[in-house]
Amino acid sequence: MNAFAELLDRLAFEPSRLGKLRLMTEFFRHQPDPERGYALAALTGALSFQHAKPGLIRGLISERVDPVLFALSYDFVGDLSETVALLWPDRPDANRDAGDNGAPLLLSDVVRELGSGGKIGLARRLAAWLDALDETGRWALLKLITGSLRVGVSARLAKTAVAKLGGKKPNEVEETWHGLRPPYLDLFAWMEGREDRPDPSDPAPFCPAMLAHAIEERDFDEIVPANFIGEWKWDGIRVQAASGRDGDGRRAMRLFSRTGEDISAAFPDLTECLAQLPFEAFSLDGELLIVRDARVEPFGVLQQRLNRKTASVKLLAEFPAHIRAYDLLRQDGEDLRALTFTERRARLETFAAAAGCSRLDLSPLVPFVSWEELAQARKNPAAFGAGQNAEAIEGLMLKRKDSIYVPGRPKGLWYKWKRDPFTVDAVLMYAQRGHGKRSSYYSDFTFGVWRDEPEGARLVPVGKAYFGFTDAELIELDRYVRNHTVNRFGPVREVAYGRAEGLVLEIAFEGLNRSSRHKSGVAMRFPRIARIRWDKPAREADWIEGLEALLR
The missing domain is CATH 2.40.50.140 (Nucleic acid-binding proteins)
Incomplete structure (x- = not known):
């Protein structure tokens, strides 16, 4: 636990991206399994604990510190984990070896006990851990529990550090990621050359998303209109619909967020419809929207369906989910990402025409010849084909016609040109x-x-x-x-x-x-x-x- 705490502390004070990469790569290189795997899970947001909540932490500190002092300190510090870590009273007689069998407390001990233990006795156990740790250790433990690390590290950056450990490309780790589970023993074995690349055996895998750069004024002088295709940028959330069959022939249908979080359970109306498509396997990149009577509703309406684990019957009826397709990444065993955007778009149009699904349609393209013409479309979408859906458009996308689908944010291929705020x-x-x-x-x-x-x-x-x-x-x-x-x-x-x-x-x-x-x-x-x-x-x-x- 001390090694993980030191990593978080150093990451929090390291300003540069390369410095953070170096710190994480060295940590993964020198820490043993399963400690490094659970640290990776924490950094990528893959850990959650059912019973360990901020309310439990507040209850413990209120038993040990004057409530007024805590309120004043929390007001000044502004962070629950940091406030409690600093205020927690030192106990010279505390067991400094609070792990299993009297050994030093390990990150894996904490994760296993929080994940498998019940609510009873959790407060006592957490207090014993806090007694055993120093200020930095307490801060790291509480950050782990609350799930709010805030050390300037994205999930992508943590995966990039793992890739550097094995001399791999970050996208190779991304492609494998969704079939893996903490503490990622097979992932690290692959990075160190002890085993072959893990086979996730996922019939409906997530494909890491391709992102766009915000266009700048100077870009218009460097890029040629004839090389790009215009497309509306819809005001929903980016999703990916993936379908396939497992070894027993059962259909797997999933809906992922842009970052790869499985949100299928919250949108059964959409996944059930997509599961009926006449294709064995596919991956669609698109925008999640609410569409009623052929009208795309504003983002505020979509918010009624977001951040929910499940949806009630009433919610499903009043706010029907819809996917407006941007791209086709896989189809019936064929990986299409190496094709150009123009080729993928043609395949997508054929796919959508054959789908016959009321919850799926194509995102229309925006024809243009010059930047001036495209600027007019951006300013007045209704006059350029958007009709009654103009208020659900937040700008334009520019996609290079010959661009392959590259995970991450490659330069010069895709641009987003949002409307003026x-x-x-x-x-x-x-x-x-x-x-x-x-x-x-x-x-x-x-x-x-x-x-x-x-x-x-x-x-x-x-x-x-x-x-x-x-x-x-x-x-x-x-x-x-x-x-x-x-x-x-x-x-x-x-x-x-x-x-x-x-x-x-x-x-x-x-x-x-x-x-x-x-x-x-x-x-x-x-x-x-x-x-x-x-x-x-x-x-x-x-x-x-x-x-x-x-x-x-």
Whole structure:
């Protein structure tokens, strides 16, 4: 456990990607099985524990530390694991060898016990582990339990470190990943040349997704319109539908998120329909949407189906899931990813025509000759064939005609050209400290716009943003909050605002939905601070009528 704790601690303070890769590769090289495998599972988000929850941790610390001291410390630190690790009282008489058979505590001990043990006795066992560890060890243990490592490592980067260990390409690990389970003994045996590449024996495997770069102004001078195909970028979530048959001839039908998470159980209406397609095996890349009466609903409607493990009968009926296909990656034993996009698109069109599934259709292409023409389509999708579905489009995709399907984000092949964001001038109302490296700064900001009420104009909250500003601007915002705080509500600070005072923020956002949870009646999608309007008085901020008009 100490070695894993040291790795997390060093990763948290290592700023460079190459430095993080080096740290993980060396860890995987020198740590034994199964410790390194469970560490890899933690870094890739493959571990979850049914009974170990943040509430249990809060209960344990409340028995050992004054609640007021804990509340003040948590408010200042902003991170539960770090706060508890620092406040946990040292016990000189504690068993420093809290693992099995009196040996030092291992990561594998913790994972096995949390995974197989029940709720009874868990609090006592967790307390014994915390007593046995130092501050860094306690922090790592609690991060593992809460599943919030926040050390700047993506699942892809951790898999890349494993690939470097064996001199392999990251995509080779990705291709094998979904047939493997922690602690990945066969994966490390392959990396070290002790065994052949693992055969996942998965009849419906996930194919690592190909991603696009955001297009920049200079790109238009370097790429040729005739070499690219335009396609609408739909405002849903990227998914992959995979089908096949196992050794016993049983049909396997799965729906994966962009990162490879199996979300099939939450969308039985879609998987059942796709399972009836007249093809033995296939992998479709597409967008998950809600379509009702041939109309693609906005993202806010799709959210009713997201982040659920299962779906009720009522939810299935009111929010029917649909996949709009972008690409065909496999079909009946043939891997199509080495074909050009133009060739795959032709195969996809034939596939969709033969499918006969009401929950599946093609994402239409956007013909264009020049960048100017494509810019017009981006600005007005309804006039370029999108019709009533224009509000569900968040921009355009540009795909090179001769591009093969390459996992990751290769340069020069695919570009995304999102529509310009909406903007509103709002007034800062509340602030809260951030987490991790931002725990010392007020970096989460709630803002509002004006609304006429019987007693006069009043600010109503319309959103919350915690990014979009530079590090220098963060320092300025933090200083403003500290100098203008007028009230405190636990960790939240209310700043001075009104017609005569207040800080105006230009907020950029991708969309707007009706919301019964907000006093304003609206909720923004992906709000961020585009500009700090030091020059603008609060009385000149926008009014709620402007947002309501946009919503209509």
